[in-house]
Amino acid sequence: VLLLVYVGYVGLGAGVLQALERPAEVQAAEDLLQQHWELLSNHTCLGVPALQRLVEGIIQAYKSGITLQGNTTSLGRWDFSGSFFFSISAITTIGYGNLSPSTAAGRIFCIVFALFGIPLNLVLLNEIGQLMLLGVQHCAHHLEEVFHWQKKASLLIKTCALVTGLLLFLLLPPLLFSDKEGWSYEEGFYYSFITLSTIGFGDYVIGMNPDRTYPGWYKNVISLWILFGMAWLALVIKFCINFLE
Amino acid sequence: VLPVAAPDLLDPKSATQNSKPRLSFSTKPTVLSSREESDSAINVMKWKTVSTIFLVVVVYLIIGATVFKALEQPYETSQKTTIVIQKQTFVSQHSCVNTTELDELIQQVVAAINAGIIPLGNTSTQISHWDLGSSFFFAGTVITTIGFGNISPRTQGGKIFCIIYALLGIPLFGFLLAGVGDQLGTIFGKGIAKVEDTFVKWNVSQTKIRIISTIIFILFGCVLFVALPAVIFKHIEGWTTLDAIYFVVITLTTIGFGDYVAGGSDIEYVDLYKPVVWFWILVGLAYFAAVLSMIGDWLRVISKKTKEEVRMF
Numbered sequence: 001v002l003l004l005v006y007v008g009y010v011g012l013g014a015g016v017l018q019a020l021e022r023p024a025e026v027q028a029a030e031d032l033l034q035q036h037w038e039l040l041s042n043h044t045c046l047g048v049p050a051l052q053r054l055v056e057g058i059i060q061a062y063k064s065g066i067t068l069q070g071n072t073t074s075l076g077r078w079d080f081s082g083s084f085f086f087s088i089s090a091i092t093t094i095g096y097g098n099l100s101p102s103t104a105a106g107r108i109f110c111i112v113f114a115l116f117g118i119p120l121n122l123v124l125l126n127e128i129g130q131l132m133l134l135g136v137q138h139c140a141h142h143l144e145e146v147f148h149w150q151k152k153a154s155l156l157i158k159t160c161a162l163v164t165g166l167l168l169f170l171l172l173p174p175l176l177f178s179d180k181e182g183w184s185y186e187e188g189f190y191y192s193f194i195t196l197s198t199i200g201f202g203d204y205v206i207g208m209n210p211d212r213t214y215p216g217w218y219k220n221v222i223s224l225w226i227l228f229g230m231a232w233l234a235l236v237i238k239f240c241i242n243f244l245e
Numbered sequence: 246v247l248p249v250a251a252p253d254l255l256d257p258k259s260a261t262q263n264s265k266p267r268l269s270f271s272t273k274p275t276v277l278s279s280r281e282e283s284d285s286a287i288n289v290m291k292w293k294t295v296s297t298i299f300l301v302v303v304v305y306l307i308i309g310a311t312v313f314k315a316l317e318q319p320y321e322t323s324q325k326t327t328i329v330i331q332k333q334t335f336v337s338q339h340s341c342v343n344t345t346e347l348d349e350l351i352q353q354v355v356a357a358i359n360a361g362i363i364p365l366g367n368t369s370t371q372i373s374h375w376d377l378g379s380s381f382f383f384a385g386t387v388i389t390t391i392g393f394g395n396i397s398p399r400t401q402g403g404k405i406f407c408i409i410y411a412l413l414g415i416p417l418f419g420f421l422l423a424g425v426g427d428q429l430g431t432i433f434g435k436g437i438a439k440v441e442d443t444f445v446k447w448n449v450s451q452t453k454i455r456i457i458s459t460i461i462f463i464l465f466g467c468v469l470f471v472a473l474p475a476v477i478f479k480h481i482e483g484w485t486t487l488d489a490i491y492f493v494v495i496t497l498t499t500i501g502f503g504d505y506v507a508g509g510s511d512i513e514y515v516d517l518y519k520p521v522v523w524f525w526i527l528v529g530l531a532y533f534a535a536v537l538s539m540i541g542d543w544l545r546v547i548s549k550k551t552k553e554e555v556r557m558f
Contacts, residue, residue, distance in 0.1 A: 095500030097394045102504075107491045114498055119541030190404045197411055199392030202503060237416065 081219055085207070088223055091117030092230060094200035098208060128231035129238075136161045162236065169196065169229035180214060181206060196229045382508060385523050388414030389530060391501035395509050426531040433462065459539075466536065470497070470529040478507055481518065496526060497533040 082099065089096050091114060101107045140157040174188025183191065183204065191204040206222055207214050379396065386393050387410060398404045437458050444454050475489035484492065484505065492505040507522045508514055 090500055093390070093499045093501075095392065095495065095502045097502035097504055100502040100504040104487055107487060111491060111494045114494065114500060115537070116540060116544075118498055119537050119544055122537070123541055123544065186401065186404070190408065193408050193411070194392070197415060198390045198499065199387060199411060200501070201392050201394035201397040203394060203397040240416075 081207075085219055085223065087113070087117070088226065089200065090114050091121040092198060092226060093118060093121075094195055094198045094226070096200045096202035096205050098202040098205045125227070125231045125234060128228060129235045132161075132232060132235055158239070165232040165236065169225065169232055173225060177206065180212070180218060181209060182212070192229075195226060196233050198230070379508075379519075382519050382523065384410070384414075385526070386501065387411050388418040389499060389526060390415060391496055391499045391526070393501045393503035393506050393509070395503040395506045421527070422531055422534070425527060426534060429528065429531050429535075433465075437461065463536070466532045470525070470532045474525055474529070481514070482507060482512070493529075497529045498537070499530070 086099050088094075089099075090110060093114075101110050136157055139161075143157060170189065170192050173192050174183075174185050177183050177188035177191060178185055181188070187204060191206075194201055194204070207219055383396050385391075387407060390411075398407050440461065441454050441458060444457065449457075471490065471493050475486065475493050478484055478489040478492060479486055482489070482505075488505055492507065495502055495505075496507075503509075508519045
């Protein structure tokens with residue numbers, strides 16, 4: 001039930017944000033395209049002041065998140081899939097920032113959305129973590145019964161869980177990213193770590209390259225990865241703290 | 246017992262929020278004995294311990310800042326010179342700019358922006374984004390997991406260091422935050438105790454007292470950590486009121502988009518500005534952690550009540 005609420009909540013955020021942000025984005029893109037073509041038509045000797053204006057225009061476009069390459073402007077960052085991912089980045093407190101609300105209403109909504117979404121997300125992560133823990137303990141019990149190992153089993157199982165988690169959440173995903181995003185392995189790993197620790201700089205974000213096509217399942221799988229990866233990481237840290245105490 | 250009046254940072258927060266250990270941040274002067282976990286988790290750190298940890302964190306940040314500066318500044322300077330050369334070439338090519346050349350220029354400009362340089366005017370006089378103060382601030386954004394991203398490591402070495410730095414720094418900061426939260430809790434608890442005493446004299450019911458103390462907690466904290474800083478930011482950074490509040494919330498929840506960053510524009514800042522901002526973030530984070538866990542408690546209470554009602558059918 002919690003999962004449904006969670007998915008619903010994020011979906012709600014995505015929908016609202018899309019409704020709020022998309023018009024402004026379309027408008028900005030249209031303005032920019034117009035400027036672009038005007039500049040090209042006046043292509044007699046671009047002097048330094050004209051260059052300044054050009055660069056300023058590019059910076060403005062970049063800050064509002066539109067890539068000006070080729071004939072068209074790259075749109076669709078506030079489409080549903082994009083807004084969904086943005087909502088996730090808000091309530092997990094990752095907050096990439098490559099996409100952020102520019103309308104006043106979008107920002108107000110973002111504040112309220114985050115204030116309720118973050119505790120919700122935390123509760124969910126806690127539940128996932130508990131489930132994972134139960135699974136690990138279950139395995140340990142099973143092993144103890146089958147092999148009569150007693151205490152050794154628990155430590156073995158915990159290391160196994162740690163290694164599996166490491167593989168699944170930190171070491172293997174960069175391979176996927178290399179394939180889909182064209183990043184190097186180190187960049188993929190950097191991205192994975194920065195995301196799962198919720199630092200989320202936004203210098204690398206999946207699914208943002210206009211020159212690449214992504215399969216339909218891509219962003220959803222990544223969202224799941226973020227969720228479970230964060231829960232696993234939290235568990236690991238909890239274990240470390242308990243161990244230190 | 247009303248969970249509303251006691252923003253305990255127990256299970257959900259500690260289990261999931263990046264190693265912040267169990268914080269018991271109780272606004273009530275009396276201890277919640279109904280939860281056995283809170284008994285064992287109450288680590289009221291003494292003032293000295295908190296100061297020591299604070300010092301360790303500051304030293305850690307200084308180390309981080311120095312390393313970042315050493316790794317990133319050379320790359321930044323080389324990018325600056327490249328940009329200057331590119332611009333000169335473009336200007337000398339008076340002849341009509343065609344689409345492909347324009348695209349190339351755009352790509353170059355975007356790459357420069359990605360490296361954190363705004364290629365306008367005389368780039369040689371640009372303020373460095375990796376000077377000591379900014380690097381310190383950046384290190385802060387890493388260990389608090391805010392991660393604005395307006396500045397981020399470009400070099401391979403910077404990124405690797407960033408990962409290791411975060412792995413150690415985030416738990417470290419977690420401990421500091423726990424200590425700060427405890428101190429805040431005791432200070433607030435003492436203040437509230439006096440208020441509650443006067444209310445008890447007036448024969449106000451316990452529940453009303455708890456509700457009142459929660460409201461006072463929220464109001465007081467909002468003024469101190471949200472409204473006041475927002476006004477200051479509006480004044481110094483030149484943002485609108487909404488943008489300032491937006492920045493405050495996004496920062497103190499550690500989301501940290503980076504579209505607004507205090508100290509991130511090319512304005513002349515007072516020297517004291519950035520350290521004060523960092524200190525505000527530290528205390529404000531503890532406050533927001535309490536607020537968020539309160540909201541979490543409310544959600545849990547509501548979900549329990551709905552479950553009970555569903556069961557009654």
